[in-house]
Every structure is written in C-alpha cells, then in structure tokens.
Amino acid sequence: MSILIRSFAWLLAAAVTFATLGPPGLRPHSDLGQDGEHALAFILVGLAFGLAYPRRRLPGAGAAVVLIGVLELMQFWAPGRHARLEDFLVDALTACLGFALAAITDWGVTRFRASPSAASEGPAE
Numbered sequence: 044m045s046i047l048i049r050s051f052a053w054l055l056a057a058a059v060t061f062a063t064l065g066p067p068g069l070r071p072h073s074d075l076g077q078d079g080e081h082a083l084a085f086i087l088v089g090l091a092f093g094l095a096y097p098r099r100r101l102p103g104a105g106a107a108v109v110l111i112g113v114l115e116l117m118q119f120w121a122p123g124r125h126a127r128l129e130d131f132l133v134d135a136l137t138a139c140l141g142f143a144l145a146a147i148t149d150w151g152v153t154r155f156r157a158s159p160s161a162a163s164e165g166p167a168e
Contacts, residue, residue: 045095052091059084063114067123081130082137085111089141090148097149104142108135 062070062084073080092103115131118124 048091049095052088052095055088055091059088060114064117064121064124078129078133081133085134085138086141086144089138089143090145091141093142093145094148097145100142100146104139107138107142111135111138 071080073083075083089104089107092107093100096103111134112131115126115134118126
C-alpha cells in the first residue's frame with residue numbers, strides 16, 4: 044500500500060508542477076476560482092505526501108514550502124505565467140494543512156485500532 048500512496052504523491056506533484064509551469068491553456072480550470080484551485084491542488088499534495096512519508100512529515104512540510112517558493116519563482120521564466128506572493132501563501136499554507144490532515148488521519152486510525160472496544164468487537168456470528 045505504501046508504494047501506491049508514494050507513487051500517487053509523486054504523480055500528483057508532477058501534475059501540479061506541470062499545471063503551474065505549463066501553458067495556461069493546458070491547465071485544468073474549475074468553478075473554484077484561482078485561489079480555490081490552488082488550495083485544492085496543494086492540500087491534496089500535502090495530504091498525499093503526509094500519508095506517503097509519515098515519519099518525515101515535518102521535514103516534508105518544510106521542503107514543500109521551499110519547493111512551492113521555487114515553483115512560484117520559476118513562473119518568471121514561464122511564458123504566460125505570473126509569480127504572485129498570494130499564490131505562494133495559499134499554496135504553502137494549504138500544503139501544510141494537508142500534512143496536518145495526514146497526521147490527524149494517522150492519529151485517528153491508530154487510536155481506533157488501539158481502542159479496546161474496536162479490538163473486542165469481533166465478527167458477528
């Protein structure tokens with residue numbers, strides 16, 4: 044399962060990188076607006092990497108913020124793209140939120156598995 048989650052995380056990162064630096068016409072659009080699209084993309088990236096690398100969440104979140112900054116700066120050289128501080132802030136904040144959601148999810152799953160009531164409930168006969 045771990046290899047599947049890791050593969051998904053890296054493919055998602057590649058897709059977001061392409062959407063960020065690729066031609067604007069090839070970028071997916073939705074009714075969420077630009078900030079909403081950014082928020083959805085980067086919360087999913089943070090969640091995916093947070094679930095894929097649970098023992099490296101804090102360094103992963105830090106690396107994500109740095110790489111998001113690099114992606115934003117690279118837009119200066121991408122035709123038709125514009126680097127904006129607002130985009131960086133939305134992207135970095137929601138990626139960190141995704142990492143936090145991954146931690147909360149792991150905590151909930153671990154707590155559920157360890158609870159005596161879940162362990163004592165066996166299959167119904």
